[in-house]
Structure formats: C-alpha cells, structure tokens
C-alpha cells in the first residue's frame with residue numbers, strides 16, 4: 001500500500017476532494033481490472049473517454065480517481081485528483097507506486113520502423129550470455145530472463161510497463177531492453193522511465209493512419225530523444241537521413257552507427273548468404289547467423305549498445321556471432337523438393353523491399369521468387385498498394401492474401417492492394433483470400449530451387465478476424481504444405 005501523496009510525487013495536480021494520506025492498493029487505467037482500494041486513472045483514449053467509467057470504478061472499490069474533468073457528482077470517501085493529462089502521467093504514477101523501478105535497472109529503449117524486435121532479442125540474448133539477468137519487452141513476448149510473459153502490444157501500457165520493470169528489479173535484472181513504438185511514445189506509455197539509453201534504427205512508411213503525416217511520425221520518434229536525460233546515451237543510425245534529426249534537441253551523449261556514413265560504430269557487409277552474413281565492425285571481421293543485408297544494421301546496433309554499456313568488444317562479437325535470429329524473422333524451411341520457404345515479419349513497404357532485395361542478392365540465376373503477402377486491417381491503408389507493388393516488382397510470382405483483417409472486410413483490403421499492381425504485373429499476380437490456400441498454392445507452383453517468401457505475419461500464431469484471434473501460424477502451414 002502507498003499513500004496518494006507518494007503516488008503524485010513530481011506531478012502537478014489539484015486535490016478536488018478527499019485525503020492525500022489515503023492508502024492505495026493498486027493502480028489501474030482499465031476499470032475492468034480494478035480491485036478494492038485501488039486508484040483509477042481515467043484516460044481519454046482513441047476509442048473512448050474513461051471518465052465515463054468512474055462511477056463503475058467506484059462501485060468496484062476504487063477509492064482514488066485521477067482525472068482531467070471534474071465529475072458533477074463527488075462521492076464521499078473517494079479522493080479526486082485533477083491533472084492536465086492523465087495519459088502522460090499514468091506512467092509516473094505507476095512508477096511511484098512501484099518504487100521507481102527504472103532507478104534500479106538500466107532500461108534501454110529502441111524506436112524505429114523496422115528492426116526493434118530483432119535488436120531487443122539480440123541484446124537480451126547477448127546480455128544473458130554475458131552473464132546478466134536481463135529483461136526484454138518485445139512485439140513477440142515480454143521476458144524476464146527465460147520466463148515468458150505473453151503480450152498483445154509492442155510496448156506495454158504504462159502501468160503494466162512499470163509493473164514488469166518492478167518484477168525485473170525483484171528478479172535482480174541489471175538490464176531491460178525494450179521496444180518503444182511510436183504509438184507508445186505519443187501516448188506517454190514510457191513516462192516515469194529513467195532511460196539509460198535510447199536507440200534509433202530507421203524510419204520509413206508506416207502508421208500514417210495514426211500519426212497523419214510522415215512529419216508527425218518522425219516527431220513522435222524524436223520525442224524519445226528530446227526527453228532523454230543528460231547522462232543517457234543516444235545511439236542513432238546515421239545512414240538514415242532522420243538519424244541526425246533525432247539528435248537535434250537531445251541532451252544525452254550522441255553516438256552514431258552506420259554502414260555507409262562516417263560514424264562512431266562503422267560496419268561493412270562482406271558476405272551475404274542463406275546461412276548468414278560476414279561483416280566488419282570497427283576493423284574486426286566476424287560471421288553472424290542472421291540473414292539479410294538489413295541485419296548488418298541490427299547486429300551493428302546490438303554491438304554498439306553493448307560497448308556503450310561498457311562491455312568488452314571481442315567478447316561481445318564472439319557472443320553475437322553465436323546468436324540465432326528472432327522468431328519469424330527470415331526463418332527458413334527447405335522442402336524435400338528443394339524449395340526454400342522463408343517466413344518473415346515484413347509488414348511495411350521498406351521491410352518487404354529489404355527482404356526481397358536480400359533474397360535477390362543471395363539467390364542464383366534461374367531461381368524464382370514467389371511472394372505471399374497481405375496487409376493488416378485497421379492499419380495504415382496507404383501501405384497496401386505500395387506493398388503489393390513492391391512484391392510484384394521484386395518477385396516472379398505474387399499471391400496476395402489476407403493478413404489480420406481485424407474489423408475490416410479482407411476483400412476490400414485486397415482490392416486496395418490490387419490498386420498497386422500494373423496491368424503487366426497482373427498476369428503474374430493471383431488473389432487468394434484464404435491464407436492457408438495461398439500458402440498451399442505457392443508450394444504447388446514452386447519448382448525445385450524456387451524461393452517462397454511468406455511475408456507479414458512472422459512469429460504470429462493467430463489471424464485476427466472481427467476481433468477474434470483464430471490459431472494460424474505461417475510456419476506450421478508451410479511445413480504442412482511442404483509435407484503434403
């Protein structure tokens with residue numbers, strides 16, 4: 001139990017009614033999770049205004065309400081605290097409730113359109129190898145050492161995030177590596193975290209449905225660096241023209257990496273094969289088990305981060321070279337007929353282009369690429385024709401199929417993808433709505449040595465249709481198709 005005064009440390013507020021010495025048993029932003037004597041933070045979200053749940057919250061036992069708008073009825077025995085922006089202070093309140101966990105664990109957050117999960121996974125596995133208890137918050141799952149905690153978000157909500165950090169501190173973790181999605185940064189899910197470092201991977205077309213314009217999307221990512229403390233490091237990719245933009249108003253220690261630009265950490269891709277990549281990092285050559293030229297960036301990022309955290313260069317390289325890729329990122333299966341299947345989470349135009357370019361670089365003449373791809377519903381519609389066009393430009397054959405339609409009509413999503421296909425490409429493009437059928441068709445069409453790319457769903461083990469997640473796993477379907 002903590003008293004309200006402790007929870008509000010460092011926050012501007014007004015006590016409308018009640019007692020600041022009141023004890024709080026828990027903090028929640030979701031009225032459905034409330035228990036007796038908890039504090040409810042009413043957030044104005046994108047779908048609804050949680051102020052309407054305040055009466056329900058009190059009924060369920062909330063004794064403290066943190067809000068923006070004063071309600072007409074004030075209930076006796078309940079403390080009402082008014083703040084400017086509940087969404088932005090939720091993390092601070094939760095941090096105070098959990099005893100400011102990020103003062104006792106080094107938290108490093110990575111933002112960028114692509115590569116976050118890969119880098120966080122590399123870093124967690126690297127630091128475990130280096131002997132540390134380490135946590136990781138990723139799109140795939142949250143982890144405390146090897147313990148898996150399932151998640152539905154890339155960056156947890158602000159209260160869950162602080163609770164997870166507190167759990168990591170309890171389990172003696174020295175580090176937490178986490179993804180900071182642009183949604184999370186804008187919604188203040190990271191507030192209350194005292195960051196040790198922030199990383200920028202890259203930025204390209206995504207999430208314009210949410211941010212509106214590329215400028216706003218870039219600004220969202222930049223906010224992570226604008227608010228970084230002086231003693232933290234800011235590690236940015238200077239091959240991306242937005243890398244230097246991230247550093248413009250950043251008080252932290254500026255550190256750069258790149259493959260093509262002068263940087264503190266300089267990498268060079270030497271060889272790129274279906275088994276791995278050979279690269280030079282600051283004058284030292286090493287072999288890595290991740291595939292694809294874009295992974296040279298992810299490896300360089302993990303290396304640079306480790307050195308920023310005072311690890312020894314040779315030991316770091318040695319451990320990195322032993323690591324496997326994250327689930328659903330360029331995972332390969334080869335059939336008896338010698339068809340290569342690749343499962344990859346490319347769900348943005350840039351990722352799809354990178355992964356296809358890399359396959360083209362590695363493959364031999366005469367080997368055809370068959371790409372199976374869809375686009376998610378309730379997500380940036382403007383990606384749809386671009387991703388279809390990219391697939392058609394860089395593959396011999398394309399099957400457009402369903403991804404996670406969520407609340408949208410998958411036929412409409414496919415029509416919007418088809419808008420990106422030119423009349424000449426149409427002859428090499430098929431539309432098969434059922435993803436399982438699409439995968440079967442690709443396998444049926446493939447000749448020995450052809451390459452099938454299943455893009456967009458990577459590690460996901462579900463297909464979300466009308467709000468319901470049905471079991472679906474690209475890797476499982478490909479395996480079955482290869483053996484049927």
Ligand SMILES: CC(=O)N[C@H]1[C@@H](OP(=O)(O)OP(=O)(O)OC[C@H]2O[C@@H](n3ccc(=O)[nH]c3=O)[C@H](O)[C@@H]2O)O[C@H](CO)[C@@H](O)[C@@H]1O[C@H](C)C(=O)N[C@@H](C)C(=O)N[C@H](CCC(=O)O)C(=O)O
Pocket residue numbers: 029030031032043044045046047048049050053139152153154155156157158181182183184187189
């Ligand atoms: C668009 C978006 O980002 N939405 C996130 C946001 O919810 P919201 O602002 O829309 O909330 P809302 O549904 O309007 O509800 C407002 C408030 O009412 C509360 N509520 C709601 C119902 C109820 O009965 N009682 C109650 O108290 C909710 O807990 C919330 O605090 O804040 C919630 C808590 O943090 C998130 O769960 C929710 O993620 C939704 C499910 C989502 O799909 N988000 C995606 C777009 C997302 O965040 N993606 C990024 C990754 C993108 C990437 O990897 O590229 C991520 O970080 O996962």
Ligand SMILES: Nc1ncnc2c1ncn2[C@@H]1O[C@H](COP(=O)(O)OP(=O)(O)OP(=O)(O)O)[C@@H](O)[C@H]1O
Pocket residue numbers: 112113114115116117118119139154179201202294295297298328329330344345346347350351352354355458
């Ligand atoms: N550094 C990179 N640059 C460009 N593309 C990349 C990079 N790393 C990975 N990719 C591509 O992006 C896909 C997603 O990678 P990853 O899951 O690591 O990114 P993410 O940033 O975590 O994505 P999300 O926004 O879904 O959390 C990969 O499957 C690959 O196709």
Ligand SMILES: N[C@H](CCC[C@H](N)C(=O)O)C(=O)O
Pocket residue numbers: 139154347375376377379403404456457460
């Ligand atoms: N984190 C990304 C994942 C997209 C994955 C793709 N399979 C889709 O459903 O669109 C998002 O929420 O936009």
Ligand SMILES: [Mg+2]
Pocket residue numbers: 116117118138139140154179
């Ligand atoms: Mg991710």
